[in-house]
Amino acid sequence: MEKPIVSDYGANYGTINPVYGSPAAAMAAAPATSIHGPSAPPANMFDTVPGYEGTIAGGGGGYLPPPPPSVPMPVPEQGPSSPNWQIPSISEDQARESFAMYVSSKCCYSSDPVKEGVITNMESFNTYRYRLETFIESRSTEWSQEPYTGQPVDAGVQPAPGPWQIAAQPPAFFQEHKQTIKVPYTSSVKNCHLCLGMGRNPCTTCAGSGNKVCWVCNGSGFRRSDDRCMHCNGRGRENCSSCNGNGSCQCNTCHGKRQLLVFINLIVKWSTGKDEFIAQDSSGLRVENLGKVSGKELFKDAQYMVYPVRGFPDVSVGQASERLVRDHQVKYTQTSRILQQRQTIELIPITKVNYMWKGKPYVYYVYGNEFKVSADDYPATCCCSVM
Ligand SMILES: [Zn+2]
Ligand SMILES: [Zn+2]
């Protein structure tokens, strides 16, 4: 092994810095970063690792495109061609009951139209919700560091495996999860850039002097006329409590170890991308209402990659399926690997109820498995104004 494992990353780093004996010099020589908190390490702290050139500290380098599959992609299987579907309808009693519950949930609504209203007509409408979910794995890398306490140092021992060659344990399909893996053969040891390898930084409270002006005598050493200040024994200064009078504090970055293990982390993320389409219906119910309810599942298909739904009675559903399957493939194969897809078609029942109250016609809708009600023209929305 010719490559040194411990390497320096700049002429000014890692030199012995004898400033802590002299408070004024410590301030002058202290790097700005140790006063204003940790900042990004210098770029030359990181070696070049083949296959990881775009990796930056703290992440943010974007997701890494997966290599093209070495085996041909499986051809999606055709789903069942004719799902068994039927339009459920609700009874008048069910409609009335749902209506009554809706009205009683509104504190100001009068229940008179519910009790006295006469249902004149009930119409069943049905609409479909198509949903496509794509479960993907994405990978990104970032340079990371931790205090060096004797961990294995393996940079350059052999070439690092590519980001997509590293084995990760995926969760169950459609479960969100994240795993962080230290990339093998990228770990090296560097002097800590924040304390310049000293393990300690000048105390920011006392500016490295270890003491500060006595708060009792304000630095004079005396109280009133000639009484010596008891708090500071006449010194005029007292020990800094932040650093216990040392003038310096343990470095937060290396935890006083003086050296850092610097390595590449691989971040593997599993997530689900979801898109929906709701078919237009002629009931007059606003479509945004339907986002809150569930329907009857007519069709479900889950496999590695789904094939667009064909031959569904509502043509717009088939078109949406074709479009979304294509969109997902374009969107997700660039930066991730598709592990599983799932598509469903739900039938969302909608019943339009026409009723008469005090000689005038009104309408309400009962929809979804939950029998939710929408009644935009409810005639008694304020109990006090009902005659
Ligand atoms: Zn201090
Ligand atoms: Zn004092």
Ligand SMILES: [Zn+2]
């Ligand atoms: Zn340090």
